[in-house]
Amino acid sequence: MAEIPDNLLYSEEHEWVRGDVSPGSVVTVGITDYAADALGDVVYVEAPSVGDEVKAGDVCGELESTKAVSELYSPVTGAVTEVNPQLENAPDLINSDVYGEGWIFKVELSESAQDLMDPDEYADKTE
Amino acid sequence: MSELSTPLLDKHRELGATIVDFAGWQMPLRYTSDVAEHHAVRTAAGLFDLSHMGELMVTGPDAAAALDYALVGHMSRMKLWAAKYTMICTPQGGVLDDLVVYRRDWEHFMVVANASNRETVVEELRARIAAGGFDAEVADETAAIALIAVQGPRAVDIVTAMCEIGAEDPPALKYYTAANVLLHGGMHAFVARTGYTGEDGFELFVPADLAADVWDLAVAHGADAGLVPCGLASRDSLRLEAGMPLYGNELSRDRSPFEAGLGRVVNFGRADGPERGDFVGRDTLAAVKGSGTAEVLVGLVGEGRRAARAGYTVVDADGATVGVVTSGLPSPTLGKPVAMAYVARSHAEPGTELAADVRGRREPMRVIALPFYRRGA
Structure with a gap:
């Protein structure tokens, strides 16, 4: 059973969002345990760059495992302020610590996040 | 198609495997990390459940002649206990399946087919036996046989340690030969030095009702050697690195063995060698060989x-x-x-x-x- 922490919000495309989702605040984004399980060992992460404008629901990168490749969607709209530097050499952090060291990027929100699911809603979706 | 199940499915669930549907079979994709499983096979040993593979027994006085006609290899020239990589082709020279054939007795061949093609291969073999008037039968024993592979540089030590009678056989077997052994616990196994990983290794054909015991025996004798259970994800990455084709990817009805770089498996016979009669696809394949692809x-x-x-x-x-x-x-x-x-x-x-x-x-x-x-x- 995939882990779904109760202090995060979740997107349709299986990303998690940590932090206050009102305009001007900075949130952290990663993929969920469910998504990481489906991919298998992640061997390459192409994340957006610092300064990139990302839009909720749009593709902003990709994740590659031996078995498959998956697009990375931004769950929120805003400017990228930071990208996890560890993923360049240790992409497997996404498998070993998906909600911690395996975070992917941070975004300063230009508008309120919408259409994110709470943990219960996300659990229903991935049942 | 109904969902088919390996006799080891409960074992895989106990081990926490991610289970996927593969050609109608519920099979383990990975247990923990597919990359770790891959490296284990390259450096130590991996344990695979391949029970989805089809085991088709071709028996009868004309079994060898029937396979000579039905397949592109010269199967009647096989020695006892030999294994041979071969293909079954359409009359147009396309590949219906790639196969490993084992000669278990002069009139008994075991044809191992891909899970996705098993039914096609059974039908084609039967049709070709009937068309040629051969005295031979095809029995699909897939459900009764489990296939467990031990692959990797430590495989020979592990499989040897699993044997009660015939322990001298695994290290003595040449690549692509097989032997019957008795495993500890009185379990008999047909052990072949074959595989799909690019490493040394063995494939153990055992009765389905003994599969869980044979799996446990391998784990018991393999743990110290670094043996880990491996899923189909690592099987795919291992075979690809080894340059081995996968049916449905490199091989299909639309491509001949020559396009796949496997023209060597098509045996037309030689003027100075043993006579090789007609086989399905011969004329087209001869033309393809002559013209190039x-x-x-x-x-x-x-x-x-x-x-x-x-x-x-x-x-x-x-x-x-x-x-x-x-x-x-x-x-x-x-x-x-x-x-x-x-x-x-x-x-x-x-x-x-x-x-x-x-x-x-x-x-x-x-x-x-x-x-x-x-x-x-």
Whole structure:
């Protein structure tokens, strides 16, 4: 059973969002345990760059495992302020610590996040 | 198609495997990490459940002659206890399946077919036996037989330790030969030195009702040697590094063995050798051999990090399409993306600089001679 922490919000495309989702605040984004399980060992992460404008629901990168490749969607709209530097050499952090060291990027929100699911809603979706 | 199940399904669930549907079978994709499972086979040993593979027994006075006609290999020339990689082709020379055939007795062959093609192979063998008037029968014993593979440099130690009677056989077996042994606990097994990983290894054909006990026996004798259970994800990455084709990717009804670089499996006989009669596909395959094929299967290695996947387009330096990728992934052993692709013969020379269209961006890839990985190299 995939882990779904109760202090995060979740997107349709299986990303998690940590932090206050009102305009001007900075949130952290990663993929969920469910998504990481489906991919298998992640061997390459192409994340957006610092300064990139990302839009909720749009593709902003990709994740590659031996078995498959998956697009990375931004769950929120805003400017990228930071990208996890560890993923360049240790992409497997996404498998070993998906909600911690395996975070992917941070975004300063230009508008309120919408259409994110709470943990219960996300659990229903991935049942 | 109904869902078929390996006798080891409960075992896989206990081990926490991710289970997937594979050709109607519920099979383990991975237990923990597919990359770790891959490396275990390259450096120590891996334990695979391959019970989805089809075991078809071809028996009867004309069994050898029937397979000579039905397959592209000269099966009647096989020695007892030998294994042979071969194919069953259409009259047009396309590949219906690639097979490993074991000669268990002079009039008894075991044909191991891919799960996705098992029913086709059974039907075709029966039709060809009837068409040729051969006195032979085909029995599909897939459900009664479990196939457990132990693959990797430590496989020989592990399989030897599993034997109660016949322990001298596994280390003495040559590649592509087999023996009957008695495992500890009084379990009999047909043990073949064959595999699909590019490593030394063994495949154990055992009665389905003994599968769980044989699996446990392998774990008990393999744990100290670093044996780990491995799923189908690592099986795929291992075979791709070893340059081995996968039916449905490199092999299909639309491609001949010659295009796949496997023309050597087609035996036409020689004037100075044993006589080789007609076989299904012979005329077309002879013509293909004579004329050469427009496309050939090549290996591609990239210097970047993004891998080309099955179905992606291969282009030349000018951006013109010259081929298509059949399998590709980031190679765990090489640390680079590798792929197999059909490309125009004019662009198939090792060293040729090509590129794959990876979701809209061109990734440079160089043609190299297969395999990507050779053990001991």
